[in-house]
Amino acid sequence: MYADPADIRKHRFNLSTNDEQRALFMEEAARARKQVSPLILELALEALQWRRHAGNSGPSGQQMRHADA
Structure with a gap:
């Protein structure tokens, strides 16, 4: 079924939501x-990729402190 065994989803997460x-x-x-x-998996992965990218491309805390001075 899967050409690459790494593509097999074998780890489960449970998610509780309100109405x-x-x-x-x-x-x-x-x-x-x-x-x-x-869909939830897709949204979560997109959010993680965005956070990683935003964390790597934004100004550092040191740069932000100097900008306020």
Whole structure:
């Protein structure tokens, strides 16, 4: 089924949401025509990539302190 064994998803995470959060996920999944779990995984991975990129490209704390002086 998988050409590369590294692509097998064998680690599970559980996520608890309230009704409003669940509704947001369900609406987005319906809009994107995707199942909810793969959509949540996609959103989480995009957020992590964005945070890594933003953390590497923004000014350092030292630079920000000097800008205020």
